[in-house]
Amino acid sequence: MSATFKRWTTLTLLAMLAAGTFAAAYALRFGGAIPSAHLGTMGIMTLCALGVKLFSFCWHRLDQNVNRYIGFHDLLTIAKATTWATVGLTFMDAFILPEIAAPRGVLLIDWGTTLVALGLLRSAPRAYRDLRMSLAGESGRRVLIVGANDDGEALLRTLRLDRRRPVEPIGFVDPDPRHQGQHIGGVPVVGTPDDLPRLIASLAAAEVLVAGELPGRVVRAVMADAQNADVPVRVLPTYEQLLQGSVAIGPRDVSIEDLLRRDPVQLDDQAIGEWLAGQTVLVTGSSGSIGSEICRQLLSRGPGKLIALDRSETGQFFLERELEALAPGVAEVVLADTTDRERLDAVFAEHRPSVVFHAAAYKHVPLMERHPGEAIKNIALATRNVADAAETAGCESFVMVSTDKAVNPTSVMGACKQMAERYVQAKSVGSDTRFVTVRFGNVLDSAGSVIPIFRQQIARGGPVTVTHEEINRYFMMIPEAAQLVIQAGCMGAGGEIFVLDMGEPVRIVDLARDMIRLSGLKEGExxxxxxxxxxxxxKLYEELYNDSELHKPTSHEKIMTADCTAQPLIRVLHEIGRLEEVIDAPPSDALATLETIVPRVASEAPAIRAAA
Structure with missing residues (x-):
């Protein structure tokens, strides 16, 4: 059926409706027996109503939308079109054709009958489809929707419009007890995720659809219950994801990110905006997982200029293209090594940044165990270089990204990070630059982390390797970590070590088993x-605070402070100087020196190595 034919058919239906409802209004006004004196008036006014209504209907594009699903916006459009038509008829009745004016009651009744008739006409295609499916015995695939929210309502409408895959939404499941017993689009909220096993059985559900971004603990429970009942689970994107174009329209399989998702971060955007607006901001390690995400987040907060600094030529090449697409002319990519102090001074002198985010560092623990000199150079000494360059250039703020491995460290990487923390905190005393540190655990799906490794192992057919049954780690989404780093960066007077709320630790063996199940495989088979x-x-267990640190709340619910006394700068400089002397020494000598400065390495690392 051509578009032209469909439109003319729609216009014909609207014309019949316009005339029919006006004639019906006359009949209703006079109780079905229209006086002969009004018959002539009725004929003329019906023709007038036909013209006025059709003009209003077309002006509001009702002739183009008859086959759409009727929602609140559609009802509002129908009401406006009907009301303007009635206003036009009233004006015509009073000023243009007063000698043949229709009774006022007719116009009021006509407004109501037109409103109802248009609503019925708009919903007729859907009603016809449902009736046809019912008569044909096509009940559709019975689905439960998890999430009685805006995303769930949008999903319900989408399912009802999808002609390719008939479905029958049989109920909503939602963790909020306030939603129980309510109805959304005529579909009841039948229980909470705890009720899912019973609901799947009693309602004969064939599929479970998760609407939008629910907390990871909810998605994990839903997936486990559905899989035990041999019912597939899929996830629908949110409005925001669709608007950003970051996902495809339509349901997808559950991902490991869904299982680990946490509640969205609430930021003090006003404070962040006032801090960064118009400023030149420099980010080191800009090609890394955290550094690149900090760059993306910063661009949405209006800096005057963003300097993205890293030594990775390939990483910087791709980052430059991405940042230019996000905010043309704002970001400048710089190739530089944080271990090269002269190069850093030149970059800082040229660009004069006000704010520095130092995210550059090595991160792979086993590799750093074999190359302690490189770890010292690229973590502890590089942090000293960037911090000194920032102070020399008169930067207002310096924010160092740290790790939970710096807490009671058992690794070379953790010990070097602790030295970096010590230096930044010591540097804050008496400086015009505000030095702060932000400490957090693992981020989800960063390059070389456990999740991409598990994916590779599963793709190869196994084995999936976990180092210990009880080993656990804190996890956070990369965007969440970057957002909280920026939030923490604008807090405090200087010298603080901010610690991000990482939630509950996750057992790595459970993570591996979840990923095996998500791949449609069975462990052991x-x-x-x-x-x-x-x-x-x-380490078997990661920690967020040292033994000597007291954790205190801040103004942000997901950011704490590790309260500890800064060491004298002269002492920390002496320790870093000792480390600098051994960066080119044999690994055993570098490790021995490091262990004398950070004693926890000496007391715990050998036991760990023996266990390996």
Whole structure:
């Protein structure tokens, strides 16, 4: 059926409706027996009503929208079109054709009958489809929707409009007890995620759809219950994801990110905006997972200029293209090494940044165990270089990105990060630059982290390797971590070590099993899960605070402070000087020196290495 034919058919239906409802209004006004004196008037006014109504209907584009699903916006459009038509008829009745004026009651009744008739006409295609499916015995695939929210309502409408895959939404499931017993689009909220096993069985659900971004703990429970009942689970994107174009329209399989998702971060955008607006901001390690995301987040907050600094040529090439697309002319990519103090001074002198985010560092624990000199140079000494360059250039703020591995460290990488923390905190005393540190745990899906490694192992057919049954880690989404780093950066007077709320730790073996299940495989049958033993420098449990640190709340619910006394700068400089002397020494000498400065390495690392 051509578009032209459909439009003319719609216009014909609207014309019949316009004339029919006006004639019906006359009949209703006079109780079905229209006096003969009004018949002539009725004929003329019906023709007038036909013209006025059709003009209003077309002006509001009702002739183009008859086959759409009727929602609040559609009802509002119908009401406006009907009201303007009635206003036009009233004006015509009073000023243009007063000698043949229709009774006022007719116009009022006509407004109501037109409103109802248009609503019925708009919903007729959907009603016809439902009736046809019912008569044909096509009940559709029975689905439960998890999430009685805006995303759930949008999903319900989408499902009802999808002609390719008939479905029958049989109920909503929502963790909020306030939603229980309510109806959304005529579909009841039948329970909470705890009720899912019973609901799947009693309602004969064939599929579970998760609407929008629910907390990871909810998605994990839903997936486990649905899989036990042999019912598939899929996730629908949110409005924001669709608007950003970051996902495809339509349901997808549950991902590991869904299982680990946390509640959205609430930021003090006003404070961040006032801090960064119009400023030149420099980010080191800009090609890394955290550094690149900090760059993306910063561009949305109106800096005058963004300097993205990294030594990775390939990473910087791709980052430059991405940042230019996000905010043309704002970001400048710089190739530089944070271990090269002269190069750093030149960059800072040229660009004069006001705010510095120092995210550059090595991060792979086992590799750093074998190359302690490189770890010292690229973590501890590089932090000293960037901090000194920032102070020399008169920067207002310096924010160092740290890690939970700096807490009671058992690894070379953790010990070097603790030295970096010590230096930044000591540097804050008496400086015009505000030095702060932000400490957090693992981020989800960063390059070389456990999740991409598990994906590769599963793709190869296994085995999936975990170093210890009880090993656990804190996890956070990369965007969430970057947002909280920026939020923490604008807080405090200087010298603070901010610690991000990482939620509950996750057992790595459970994470591996979840990923195996998400791949449609069964542990022990399709793929092996192998325990390999702890690696050199690896901790069984990560910690967020040192033994000597007191954690205190801040104005932000997801940011705490690790309250500890800064060491004298002269002492920290002496310790870093000792480390600088051994960066080119044999690994055993570098490690021995490091262990004398950060004693926890000496007391715990050998036991870990023996376990490996």
């Amino acid at each position: 399709d793929i092996e899960l192998r325990i390999t033993g702890l690696r050199p420098g690896e």
